Amino acid sequence: MLEVELDIFSGMPNPNWVLSNRQEKTLLQLLSNEPSQASSVKLSGNRYGLGYRGLVIRHIKTDDGTWDAAISKGQASFPNEFRVGIKPATSDSAADWLLKTAMRQGVVLADEIWEVVSRGVAVAPVTRGPRDPTAAIDRKRIEVPKIRADVPYKPGVEPHETWWACGSNYFTANAGVFNAPDHVLRNNCYCFASNHLADVRYALPGRRGGRPATSLTCGGVIDGLRADGWKDGCEPNALTIVMVIWPNFDYHFYRLVTGGPYWWWGHKPGGTPAKYTDDCGHAIYQYQGKGYAPNNICRGGYTEFYGYFYQNNWTAFVA
Template structure:
């Protein structure tokens, strides 16, 4: 079997497409590996960003891997990080080879919502746009933001930016996502809002993601936690229109915001490489809907799964 994984999401596990018929898998690999120079080994995979980053190719038996020189797996950079040449053509072929589905999650089978039928079109759109989103799209009005109440002041804490905690160990980097980062809690489960409280989100909208996050113990901004809930972090939630994925940010002691796009390294810059001082105005790639600000707390982060 040949598995293709789209390196594209931040909150949800990346979707997969499986070629289970060996003849089809071999035919696809013969076509794809004619352009071997387009692929990289895992250690050279891009450091990420929000939106389409690339595709993993992984064989599930050693004979298939040996015959096509796959090693453990190969990576095709795509979107804004792709080199010039035939990369887009090869990536488009990968997108259309097999149906996409939610990746299996160890210990949480069946809990992640299915991949939408429009996911293939979303990938093709990201590919055509080089992974970029126009300024007009980024200016989409916020959805689901709680009414601001500036007369209320809540005491919160700001942790120092420490990306090495998330990035230096490959296992930690691969199995913790933006929700882990926003909660400042490593679970190695690619934590999902609402899973810890037993009522995970059923679709990805501001309203449903907010419900699931509040169920885990988050609060809307200006709904203060007591001192006994320390540490209390300021976070922000965004989603992709149409229910594709979600993404979280956390404000740091230095005044900027940090985040961790999926299994890629934690950082404090947006898709344009600018330090994030305002997540509402940052280049968030396809995550154009701003859902609002929230507080996390110690009991909430200990609950996430």
């Protein structure tokens, strides 16, 4: 049994649907005719941005359908999880066909979602200039709290694990930690912004604090942030984030990852790699008040800017 996930959101769960046996047969034929359409689900490159990032095909259950039969007989060979739509097809596109199956499987997508998808995969151009803030930061060992997936959460008890990071004060340029193979798919933008390697794919503002965000509005999400301990505004040497919203659909966060004189920001679009560049390829940093910051960068459909929030902690725990 195959599940299709339309990878388009950063914080909220993506639309998904299950293929029928007949649809599995068609997909198998399309991919067998052109296997190069299937690529790694982890998107190891850093050029993919906010918006449409192809479709993830996931084997969720073994049954007697066409897909499992072909795999078991050695007639086809595909991993249990892969992505289509990243690499262009030279003939019939599996991604284009899969998008049509959404409606047939009862998934209703808003016109704005279709419009974003119609523009193709969000790929940021490569621009010249500094792209990695870690080179100028002294590397040292620090202890950062992390909730492991196999440790049940108990209020007031925070399991700790020591891992390498770059940073000073509360600034930690650690995209590589979140981009490790075991974690890149399992942490969203809120996990990265909170500097919490939570392995919670759809961490939601307020869930940890007991008041999960109930609406994709400024007030709804900010109430969740406050429940998780975030305060409005900025403060020196604090864990600082910025929230933006794609109205009615999704939220996204940026985290300040270095201090001055170069103020670098990072972000993680959903289950794809964290990075220090925006959707236009700009390095997100400012020097002497000039450059790019979350308020003036390319953010795709995330047009609503809702300001700065901070905590006086290395990590803001999320769930």
